[in-house]
Amino acid sequence: MKISFAFFTLLFFLTFCLHAQNQLDDRVYKTYDALVGQDNTGLYNGTEFTDLFLNTDGSYRYFNAFDYTKGSVTYKGQYYVNVLLKYDLLEDNLLTRSEDNLSIFNVKLIPQFVNSFSIYNRHFVRLTDTNLNLSGNGYFEVAVLGNDLELYIKHTKKKKDKALKSGIQYRFSEADFYILKSDGKYNIVSSPRDMRKILPQKEEEIKSYYKTYKKRYKSNPNVFMANLVKYLDGPKMEKNQL
Known part of the structure; x- marks a missing residue:
């Protein structure tokens, strides 16, 4: 009788713990979805990004503008539209953030999961098979997709430091080049x-x-x-x- 009582007591305790854990997990997911929105939960999966070079001469490290803009991205095979995006040309990273309670965090999307994205009516793809040993994460703007030729623009920016009495000031300048695909081979073109x-x-x-x-x-x-x-x-x- 004592064994049966102990057994049922243990069973009740384990069932209670499992139920409590499930309730906790549900609350965690509901809270997270409430913070970032259910439709975009999978998008904010990356590392936090911090810009360490904000003291500039008015130039910036990003594509086209300093601020975020609305765009679209295919991430982990899922297409997201009307999301905030910013393309960092200094380190070749695609950034995003939520418009909700997590908007203070800049998220650096994991490059391996980015297939393509569009901002400012420009379309970008990630090329992984160029065999050119280029630095960066492989983001290129699609310029021409022809019958025999393809042209991609590699947008980059270089950073220069200037010592001032108040500290270091940074200046960013464009350094674009091109990739031409002909006969199945990619070539660097300047x-x-x-x-x-x-x-x-x-x-x-x-x-x-x-x-x-x-x-x-x-x-x-x-x-x-x-x-x-x-x-x-x-x-x-x-x-x-x-």
Whole structure:
């Protein structure tokens, strides 16, 4: 009789503990969902980001603007839309934060889980098979997806330090370059001259295009390079439209 009583007492205790644990887990998930929103719970899965270089000359380390902007991202195979994003060009990281109670935290998304993202009407992908041994996490802006040629823009920024009486001031400057995919191979491109080396069969076309649109190359090299690749990739009947 004593054994039976002890057994049922132990069983009751274990059942109570299990029920209490389940209730605690439910409260944890409900609290977390309430903080970040159920739709975006999986998005805020990364490490906290802190900007250590805020004392600048007015420049910033991010793509297009200092502040967050609304965008979309495919993360862990799930598509999130209308979320706050910011692209750090200094360390090649995609950042996000919640608009709710966790908005004080900047989250650095885990690069391996980022497939693509869009901000400022620009689309970016993560390329992992370029075989170019580039630094960073592999984020590239998609500039041209043609029939035979593809062009990607690698946006980067460099940091310079300046010693002032009040401390160190930082300055950020753009240092973009391009990746051209031709015949299944990725190539680093920095100028039309590099393009001629990669596509020697189109050397005369490249020279002619550069001569015609030289001013555009100086004022907006990204637009020039994208239009050049479209020109080289497209049918002859379309070339006069660029």
